[in-house]
Amino acid sequence: MLKQLKTHAAGNLARIQALSHARLSNYRSFFGVTDDVQALALYQWNDELSACLFRTISLVEVVLRNQFHQAFSQRYGVVGGRGSKDWYEHVALSAIAKNKIKDITHYKRGQQLVPHNPAPSPDDVVSGLTFGFWPRLLDLEKDNLHKNIDWGPLLLDVLPGHRQQQATHWAKQKHRDALFARLDLCNALRNRVAHHEPIWKLGPLMNEGRARPNKPLTVAAPAPSTPGQALARLRLLYDRVIELLAWLSPDLADQHTRCELHLRCLGLLQPDTLHAYRRTLHSAELDFAALPNLRAMRKALRYAVRRQQPVLLKDGHRTLGHLTIVLP
Numbered sequence: 001m002l003k004q005l006k007t008h009a010a011g012n013l014a015r016i017q018a019l020s021h022a023r024l025s026n027y028r029s030f031f032g033v034t035d036d037v038q039a040l041a042l043y044q045w046n047d048e049l050s051a052c053l054f055r056t057i058s059l060v061e062v063v064l065r066n067q068f069h070q071a072f073s074q075r076y077g078v079v080g081g082r083g084s085k086d087w088y089e090h091v092a093l094s095a096i097a098k099n100k101i102k103d104i105t106h107y108k109r110g111q112q113l114v115p116h117n118p119a120p121s122p123d124d125v126v127s128g129l130t131f132g133f134w135p136r137l138l139d140l141e142k143d144n145l146h147k148n149i150d151w152g153p154l155l156l157d158v159l160p161g162h163r164q165q166q167a168t169h170w171a172k173q174k175h176r177d178a179l180f181a182r183l184d185l186c187n188a189l190r191n192r193v194a195h196h197e198p199i200w201k202l203g204p205l206m207n208e209g210r211a212r213p214n215k216p217l218t219v220a221a222p223a224p225s226t227p228g229q230a231l232a233r234l235r236l237l238y239d240r241v242i243e244l245l246a247w248l249s250p251d252l253a254d255q256h257t258r259c260e261l262h263l264r265c266l267g268l269l270q271p272d273t274l275h276a277y278r279r280t281l282h283s284a285e286l287d288f289a290a291l292p293n294l295r296a297m298r299k300a301l302r303y304a305v306r307r308q309q310p311v312l313l314k315d316g317h318r319t320l321g322h323l324t325i326v327l328p
């Protein structure tokens with residue numbers, strides 16, 4: 001090892017203790033690694049993949065709510081401008097959905113709900129709704145005048161990139177149930193990341209649909225039991241998220257699949273990348289204050305890249321950050 005790169009076992013030990021031996025035990029058992037240092041590297045892989053997925057799903061969430069908002073605003077509402085009206089006040093939402101709206105439009109004064117003054121704009125209301133609101137919106141049947149919601153043309157506006165472009169397709173409950181399953185899958189994946197759960201630890205994959213009386217969901221694939229199966233499942237889930245984005249906005253999906261975030265996510269889902277994390281070396285330390293010149297810094301970093309060794313970057317007593325190296 002170059003003299004500029006010093007072993008930083010204490011840093012690894014501190015991170016392992018902070019995360020806990022028990023939390024890393026899932027990584028040791030599922031991935032078959034021999035110690036906590038390797039488990040820590042896989043934890044870092046999970047963390048980086050989760051960050052990529054969360055950013056992608058966040059993009060889908062914004063586009064999803066905008067598409068629903070615009071489609072409903074064209075048909076319902078009085079307050080607001082073109083494409084952004086208070087449609088949620090003119091359709092027969094469930095009690096749960098109404099309460100979610102009131103959480104944004106009202107505030108509590110003692111035991112009373114008092115409307116905000118001035119009232120939030122329709123855009124502000126919609127932006128405050130969670131991902132889970134939108135799949136449940138598909139349960140909507142009637143407006144406040146007791147007329148049926150015409151889901152066929154409405155969903156054509158929401159999903160301009162879907163292969164089915166006939167209103168009669170979306171008028172059928174089973175097809176809306178399949179859409180519900182796709183939205184619910186994305187929401188479940190988002191919540192898994194938000195709650196810091198291992199993204200690779202997945203249950204059985206269900207066929208896309210919705211459980212109905214006398215019609216339970218069927219299993220399409222069992223829960224992954226090997227790292228290879230987990231990677232394949234995660235790639236399938238990611239592909240479904242990207243497909244949903246393409247249904248909502250073909251142009252945005254095309255841009256996204258050419259951006260660095262997408263390529264990074266695909267790279268993290270490769271078996272070779274997972275293997276590289278598994279065989280990661282103990283962290284090293286590089287102190288910029290102790291380097292004699294720029295040439296020495298380049299030499300040390302190149303050495304770390306060749307070994308794919310994580311490096312703690314320091315400037316004297318000040319920690320600058322961590323450098324994780326994974327070659328494509």
